Amino acid sequence: MDTNQALFQYCLRLGDTNLILGHRLAEMCSRAPFLEEDVALTNFALDHTGQAEALLQYAGQLEGKGRTEDDLAYLRPEWEYRNMLLVEQPNTDFAYVIVRQWMLDTYQCLLYDQLRQSKDAVLAGMATRFLKEAIYHYRHSSSWVERLGQGTDESQRRIRQALDDLWKFTPEMFAADTSEIALAALGIVPESADLLPQWTVNMARVCDKAGLQMPSGDHASAGIKSGRHTEHLGHLLAEMQYLQRAYPGAKW
Amino acid sequence: MELQEKLDAFQQYIDAEEKIEPKDWMPDEYRRHCIRQISQHAHSEVIGMQPEGNWITRAPTLRAKKILLAKIQDEGGHGLYLYSAAETLGISRDEMIRQLHEGKAKYSSVFNYPTLNWADIGAIGWLVDGAAVTNQLSLRRTSYGPYSRAMLRICNEESFHQRQGYEIMTKMANGTPEQRRMAQDALDRWWWPALMMFGPHDNNSPRTYNGIVWKIKRAGNDELRQRFIDKTVPQAEFLGLKIPDPQLQWNEATGHYETGEINWDEFHRVISGDGPCNRQRMEHHKRVHEEGAWVREAAEAFARRRKAENLTEAIA
Ligand SMILES: [Fe+2]
Ligand SMILES: [Fe+2]
Numbered sequence: 001m002d003t004n005q006a007l008f009q010y011c012l013r014l015g016d017t018n019l020i021l022g023h024r025l026a027e028m029c030s031r032a033p034f035l036e037e038d039v040a041l042t043n044f045a046l047d048h049t050g051q052a053e054a055l056l057q058y059a060g061q062l063e064g065k066g067r068t069e070d071d072l073a074y075l076r077p078e079w080e081y082r083n084m085l086l087v088e089q090p091n092t093d094f095a096y097v098i099v100r101q102w103m104l105d106t107y108q109c110l111l112y113d114q115l116r117q118s119k120d121a122v123l124a125g126m127a128t129r130f131l132k133e134a135i136y137h138y139r140h141s142s143s144w145v146e147r148l149g150q151g152t153d154e155s156q157r158r159i160r161q162a163l164d165d166l167w168k169f170t171p172e173m174f175a176a177d178t179s180e181i182a183l184a185a186l187g188i189v190p191e192s193a194d195l196l197p198q199w200t201v202n203m204a205r206v207c208d209k210a211g212l213q214m215p216s217g218d219h220a221s222a223g224i225k226s227g228r229h230t231e232h233l234g235h236l237l238a239e240m241q242y243l244q245r246a247y248p249g250a251k252w
Numbered sequence: 253m254e255l256q257e258k259l260d261a262f263q264q265y266i267d268a269e270e271k272i273e274p275k276d277w278m279p280d281e282y283r284r285h286c287i288r289q290i291s292q293h294a295h296s297e298v299i300g301m302q303p304e305g306n307w308i309t310r311a312p313t314l315r316a317k318k319i320l321l322a323k324i325q326d327e328g329g330h331g332l333y334l335y336s337a338a339e340t341l342g343i344s345r346d347e348m349i350r351q352l353h354e355g356k357a358k359y360s361s362v363f364n365y366p367t368l369n370w371a372d373i374g375a376i377g378w379l380v381d382g383a384a385v386t387n388q389l390s391l392r393r394t395s396y397g398p399y400s401r402a403m404l405r406i407c408n409e410e411s412f413h414q415r416q417g418y419e420i421m422t423k424m425a426n427g428t429p430e431q432r433r434m435a436q437d438a439l440d441r442w443w444w445p446a447l448m449m450f451g452p453h454d455n456n457s458p459r460t461y462n463g464i465v466w467k468i469k470r471a472g473n474d475e476l477r478q479r480f481i482d483k484t485v486p487q488a489e490f491l492g493l494k495i496p497d498p499q500l501q502w503n504e505a506t507g508h509y510e511t512g513e514i515n516w517d518e519f520h521r522v523i524s525g526d527g528p529c530n531r532q533r534m535e536h537h538k539r540v541h542e543e544g545a546w547v548r549e550a551a552e553a554f555a556r557r558r559k560a561e562n563l564t565e566a567i568a
Contacts, residue, residue: 005355019314028319029305029324031537033544035298035335046321053314068314094547150557151550158546243312243370250428252312252370 001182008062009082009179010189012072016083019073020103020233022048022092023240033094039139047133053124074244077229078234079227086169088233095155095162098144104164106202107173107195107207112191123188134139142206149210160212167215173199228242266467271397275341282466286342286396288357289468291348294334295359297327300535303367304376312370312419319416320373326409333405337398354439355525356512364443364527371424371431371438372439379439379446379484386408387450395467418487439488440496448519450477472524474520478508 025045032038056069087104091097112134117126148155174183174196183189207214243252253261261281274276297555311317335345336469351357362380367373369414388410410511424435450458451473451498488495500513521527 018319022310024315026308026321029308029321030298030301031540033540037327037547039325039332040302042321042325042328046318046325049314049318049321053318056314057291070315074312074315094544145556148547148550152546154546155550155553206352239309242310247428247430248429250312252316252423252427 001178002083003182003186003188004062004064004180006182007123008059010183011055011059011062011178013082013177013179015059015069015072015106016081017053017087018048019052020081020083021087021100022046022052023215023236024087024089024100025097028097029089031091032126040055041097043185044137045138047200048135050124050131051133054129058122058126071245074241078229078237081229081233082170082227083233083238084172086166086172088230089169090232092162092165093156093158095099095148096166098141098148099138099159099162099166102141102145102206103170103203105134105141106199106206108134109138109188109199110195110202111192114195118189120189133144144250145206145212146210149207149212159210164215165210266327266395268416270395271394271400271466281462283295283341285463285468286399287338289344289463290334290338290341290353290399290402291343292358292360294331294338294348295352295357296467297331297334297536297538299359299363300380301327302527302533303365303537304373306367307370307373309496311373322433323377323416326413330402330406330409333402334399337396337402340398348543353541354562355443355534358523360449361522361527362449362521364522364530364533365441365445366529367436368441369434371434371444372420372448374417374420374424374435375438375442378421378487379412379416379417379442380415380439380449380479381410381413382484383446383480385414386476386483390470390471390476393470394468399468421491421493425493436493443496444514444518447477447481447514448522450474450480451521452516481509481511489491522532565567 004169025041025048025144028038029045030038034063056072060067060069060072060096066134084104089096089100103211109131112127116124116131118124118127133249142239145159148159150156169199174193176192180189180192243250258277262279262282272282272556304320304324305542308317308320311320335348338348339345348357352359362383367376385407388403390409392400392407394400421430421435421438425432425439426432427435454472454474457473464472485500497512499510501510503510522530527532541550553557
């Protein structure tokens with residue numbers, strides 16, 4: 001595989017995950033349990049959307065077909081999105097929002113930390129910037145896991161359910177596709193499977209503080225490898241792409 | 253000191269342009285007036301997140317989405333400063349929210365209008381933030397210290413929102429015929445509600461008098477409205493958009509624009525709860541508040557437990 005082509009695929013994968021998570025968080029605007037949290041979640045939406053913008057812009061350059069970050073964000077069909085299935089899961093309640101965030105924050109802290117060493121200077125530079133945001137998000141989400149786990153019976157029940165329900169999407173984080181294998185061989189990206197042991201340790205530490213049992217079930221999850229999504233993504237994209245699709249060629 | 257002496261001293265202090273601080277003595281009516289005005293202002297920032305949030309998932313570019321997210325985040329932040337400013341007067345945020353839900357506290361009526369196309373996001377920034385900043389610039393000199401300081405922090409951000417809104421309008425007005433139509437449609441719907449934001453004419457506004465004497469308000473409704481009109485009409489002309497007022501004209505002698513009369517029936521209808529979105533906005537706020545109760549309870553329970561543990565540790 002051509003390195004640029006592989007890096008293009010890899011940036012899409014990272015960019016799309018941020019794009020879709022940013023969108024889900026944006027849906028929480030004016031819907032958080034209190035105002036400070038509303039402001040915090042909107043801020044995270046902004047960070048993830050910003051990360052998506054940078055990654056998709058770079059992806060467009062690597063592809064070399066003149067596609068902009070907006071072309072990539074708004075004008076692809078569903079099966080070309082490479083985001084993790086985890087982040088397209090809906091905001092069922094605040095516990096789902098937090099667990100989804102915490103799983104990904106834990107992952108992104110490890111990934112960006114490694115990517116800072118990338119032989120690709122652009123990617124390394126982005127990772128250095130994104131890591132600061134990821135650490136900030138992680139502190140917030142993991143402290144909520146602890147508070148909800150050690151809060152009331154109801155909060156404990158809800159966070160358990162969110163954790164059990166979303167756990168099946170975790171294997172996808174550590175599955176490599178052909179682009180990752182090619183890039184890892186060149187020292188441009190880490191192998192995501194190598195992140196699993198530390199991810200598990202970090203997750204277990206927070207579970208322990210929160211009094212939660214870490215789920216053990218290990219389901220195979222198709223996702224990025226096949227480009228198949230859950231039912232939720234289609235609805236999300238229909239809304240997100242609405243203006244770009246309804247008024248082709250308009251400048252916004 | 254006799255009450256009258258205290259009142260006189262208070263007025264002298266205010267007339268000397270000194271700021272009233274939370275621990276200072278103040279007349280009950282001054283306190284009530286400030287609580288009413290600041291909490292209404294805080295609620296407006298928060299309820300205003302809804303009509304703008306309505307377009308966030310449909311923002312047409314990543315840049316537009318980021319700008320809108322940042323703006324809504326700012327508005328939430330303004331709500332926070334203002335709730336804190338009101339709390340210095342001895343009312344809790346819970347109580348303010350309860351008053352809002354019971355209809356005892358108001359928020360700006362402008363947010364009871366719907367956002368129907370993307371240009372509405374431009375029009376809100378340009379006109380609604382534009383009207384708000386006109387009012388808030390004058391409120392930087394309000395006599396209540398914490399409110400004045402909140403306004404100082406907020407004003408820069410509001411001017412920024414106004415410019416960003418105008419930038420969207422510029423793109424839309426110079427875009428495709430459909431975009432141009434959206435821009436005109438948005439101006440048609442937001443012009444009059446923006447003028448209504450300044451409130452009734454001063455001769456019909458019972459509260460303006462006290463507010464002015466105590467320098468809580470620093471300028472009359474009509475004066476502020478005129479300032480906004482004079483600033484905004486040329487901006488609409490520059491965009492090539494038509495302000496929906498056939499009586500609008502420039503008066504060479506006064507150096508001001510003259511407008512037709514505001515539809516005061518509509519104004520009173522919307523204020524009294526019968527606008528296009530009043531119920532929707534309030535139900536949304538109540539529902540979210542109720543749905544979030546378990547989270548707030550969990551956070552409180554956790555904090556209590558932490559405190560108890562720390563206490564036990566300290567003793568042991
Ligand atoms: Fe504001
Ligand atoms: Fe604003």
